Amino acid sequence: MRIEAERWVNARHEILEKLGEGGMGVVYKARDKQLDRLVALKFLAANLEESRQAHDRSIDEARAIAALNHPNVATIYEISESAGAPVLILEYLPGGTLRSRIAPGRLSVEEIVEYGLQIAEGLAHAHAHGIIHGDVKPENVLFTADGTLKITDFGLARFEDARTVAVDRTIAGTLKYMAPECLDEWPADCETDVFSAGVVLEEMAAAAAVPETFRELVARATARNRAQRFQSMEELAAALRRLEPTKNRGCETPTILVVEDDDILRGVLETGLADEGYRVLIAGNGRDAIRLAAEEAPHLVLLDVTLPGLNGFDVCRELRHQGFNAPIMMVTGKTQEVDRVVGLEIGADDYLTKPFGQRELVARVRVHLRRAYDMDASRRFFHAAQR
Secondary structure, three states, rough: OOOHHHEEEEEEEOEEEEEOOOOOOOEEEEEOOOEEEEEEEEEEEEHHHOOOHHHHHHEEEEEEEEHHOOOEEEOOEEEEEEEEEEEEEEEOOOEEEEEOOOOOOOOOOHHHHHHHHHHHHHHHHHHHHEOOOOOOOOHHEEOOOOOOOEEEEOOOEEEEEOOOOOOOOOOOOHHHHHOOHHHHOOOOOHHHHHHHHHHHHHHHHHOOOOOOHHHHHHHHOOOHHHHHOOOHHHHHHHHHHHHHHOOOOOOOEEEEEEEEOOOOHHHEEEEEHHHOOEEEEEOOOOOHHHHOOOOOOOEEEEEEEEOOOOOOHEEEEEEEHHOOOOOEEEOOOOHHHHHHHHHHHOOOOEEEOOOOOOOHHHHHHHHHHHHHHHHHHHHHHHHHHHH
16 A cells, blocks of 8 residues: 555655554655645555445545535545545644543643534534534544644545445444444434534543533433434534633624625625624725734634735735734635635635625634634743743
């Protein structure tokens, strides 16, 4: 397998090290020499390369991930083939797995709730697009360098219309995290992912002094009776939000800069975000956006790609060049994957495609604001410790 990988990647990718291997494939850390970035390459396992079902399953994995665009879901850049077997070029996540962070007394209640909420929000986004993960566990939750949690390895992902094939006709998933109905050949669905997420929450909190309300939440998520379980990942996320510690976040109202040249859409965004309690600044062009970012230091920028004069990509580059490090969410009506990749490459944190609903927008804004707060708090703690 190693020989086949090296033969394929010499032209563009340089393999650096092997990251792991499982039943469905082997993953390497590599460098994309053309774009000068680290990536993860996932090759179909050698013993499955001749299986049409395995080939189709890996294609489904690529489609499942590529259909998603959320800060808590790992990004797939492209799919290729090596000797007829699929190769996935994935976002490289250097922060390690959630498994590596689970140890007695290591996670605080705040971290447990925060990680659980990020998992729930990422899976809620997948479910909203008709995609079930099917193998939610700590090994399939990784972190970026700055600590953002991302769900990965949709190798058992399936579409709700059952287009994903099964391999070897065996039960797919990890037994410890599987909902009991799956053992009776119940098809994986949103509620089976809820059960798996609940087991992960329980595992994170095994030795922590969590409140009784958290234990009740876990009990409901992992209820053997489906009727007693959370009926959607959105319900689980909402329950976790009610447990979120305030951490003094209410002391300052988050400011969001909306950069949009369409008067009607700009007004809709301004009203919707203001109704959520945010302070909203507006700009109709790139120059005003750069000026307001420098003067007001917003906590988040919602940036349209298509603008008069400087486009959104230019504005994003200039903001990052000036040292602006708050989250930037790019918004566009373009659906080409290359535009999304370019946006992420130049420093955007997220890429939202029109049309989108108020619910999706607010959920993703909250994810980025929480991350920005945690990063800022960590920087303040570090600087205080140095004094």
